Amino acid sequence: MSDLFKKYDIPAPRYTSYPTVPYWDDAPTTDEWVQSLNNALKQPKSPWSLYIHIPFCESLCCYCACNTTISRNHERYEDPYVKNIIAEWEAYLKSVPYLTKRPLKNIHLGGGTPTFLSPDNLRKMISSILSKVNIDRNDFEGSIEVHPNYTTDEHLEMLSELGFNRISIGVQDFNLNVQKLVNRIQLPKATKKTVDSAKRLGFVSINFDLIYGLPGQGQKEMALTMDKTLELRPDRIALYSLAIVPWIKPAQRLFKDEDLPNPEEKRALYDYAKQRLLEAGYVEIGMDHFSLLDEDLAIAMNEGRLHRNFMGYTDQKTDVLLGLGVSSISATPDCFHQNQKVLSLYEAQASKGLIPTLRGHKLTKEDQLVQSQILELMTKFKISFVDANQKQAVVKRLETMIKDGLVLVNGDNLTITEIGKSFLRVICTSFDERLLRAKPDSMTFSKAI
Template structure:
């Protein structure tokens, strides 16, 4: 089968597998808070001293709407909103501190959004110093944050560095002015360059760029020019994402037509050119649209088999538990997931009342945990070894799909399982993961829930 035929077959809506089950297939919209905190306490007691915990903080405010974005956000220039939101975050953190028996050992801390650097350096210091001082830093801690180049100041960088942050991720997307205009993300090369130079001068150890292919008005020349500029700035990691066109969910995406968006072979060509140029300038393909320098911790973890994947994406952290703070944030206790209210006002109202703001949750069955481990092995190790637990849940449909993928050159079977092939296997990694997604296979309405795999 030709590559064109394979793309036509496998370019379907499927998850990115930062969790299993994925959020649309969780069991309950009426979360059991008492049971959740019992699971959290149990996981904490088992893993805090050995692995530590991870914390994700969702900071949802942005001054301008980027029309490609599908994250939970509020567009405002009212910075008086910072203090009340931070108050709510700290009250939520206290709910967890009241549950923990010991001081938490913080292994990973990540600020996402929205735009975390919407918040002033003093606001971020108040929030983060309170959280960090309530626990202890793990010897191998990693603190990171997402940043908008237009409003990330040297004061932001210094404040966060002094709190222990050593990695930042800059939302670049594309340097082409015509693309930037249509996605309402106008930022100059010089602005990005300034932030990168300041961060490195201060002592940041890892800089990531988020790039997107398939954006409205984007052409091969856009990607080529962007990668030429990326080469000069030399970030340590690259996330080269596929644009997810979901106008039924995001009103901002209704401002351009289908004719403006690269599709099919045209979109795939954007990725292929981008990937080729990334490889030429010294990046290695980690998987799931992630690339890194061979000196970066992400690549080292992939090579030694310790790469992990969770709601924050690929990570080198071994923490089994993620505490998600803020509106829409998701927590992972290993055996259960929980998501907060997406409405910021509803979230703050719960915090003012001293009650959890949960809106959706899931307690994993034995089957869920087996499939979760399976999908993580495929996503992180690019291979799978069958075990008795998995064999018990293997279906005829799974076996048939794997047989097809073997014939198509996507996987290579062996006596104990399979490995993904270097080119096609990585290209269709999400599709291979989806073979084992029992919950998705049982639902016929899945096609409007996810972006396409390519």
């Protein structure tokens, strides 16, 4: 195994989208984007999903690769941001009237720390959107990412009242020594309090975000994180590989190399955690997620309905994802669209009632095919080749991986083996026609392990 880690721990995309963002090369104009949304929603009954990005955090977790604005100045940011989200939403209502007619299946609030906003401001923002849309209360998912240090019972009560039924708790690691190294002190009792409140309020699904590969994390630390996680028994767990991208996130330079596990040690942390979770009745979902056996994700996987989007694995596939807020990405079957990533630019455009387009991509027929194949690999660990030409080309690219036992080719089918699952992202690169045509000429993706 050690040799395999040396050979295949290379930069590779996480494939939360295809084409991956650095390869977007044919941006729609804002009008074309609106047209694409209207076309997708024109289909009768087509449901859609909504993502709202709230970038604010009171303090910087130095591993974090997300789009954040660090501040304690609630007065400066809260009211204007809520106003801008509402203005952006109204701009969409004017140009995409179908949004009010088609069922909204799920809404997800991510960050940053969405509960940086006060309960009143969050309520104002969510209600002004939900009051205009069509929701089937029996088939609706409302979810939010929370940091226990900044989440009150009042936040959770308000969210539950508005129909939110899932929460995702940022935990990362339960050890104080690791928490100090990443500048995120979060006492286990704070996490437990959030779990208890969510259960009391009837949230049907609780997710923990954990990370493996953090500085100071060894087998002993992972054992404690697993003990504490299993005591609280969340329904789902995302166990992310630490993505190290200091050229994008300079705060990651605060880690000392000697504090980080090497690739083999890092993967051993995942394997250890996986073993503990499987023994405790969880099932592995795709690449880095776990859920209890009777949870929707596990059911979707068993029924072949598992899906993956910008937020990770989900059982709720809709053709349309609308993203509001700074840096948010939206998607239709033939287009991606991203909002301005710099807060001041987002504010300048949204406050004028404009759709704050930064960039996007119009998918070609080839993109759509590769997208569906990479999605198959990420959710089912196997695919069927489209034709003999593709089989011949891919088998040639994967020759070494086939010899190393990571991939099996049988007739027209390709299956990723148990060992191969550790290298899923690298295997997917053999299908990534855009990456194969032009390798990035600077540091772009984190390493695969």
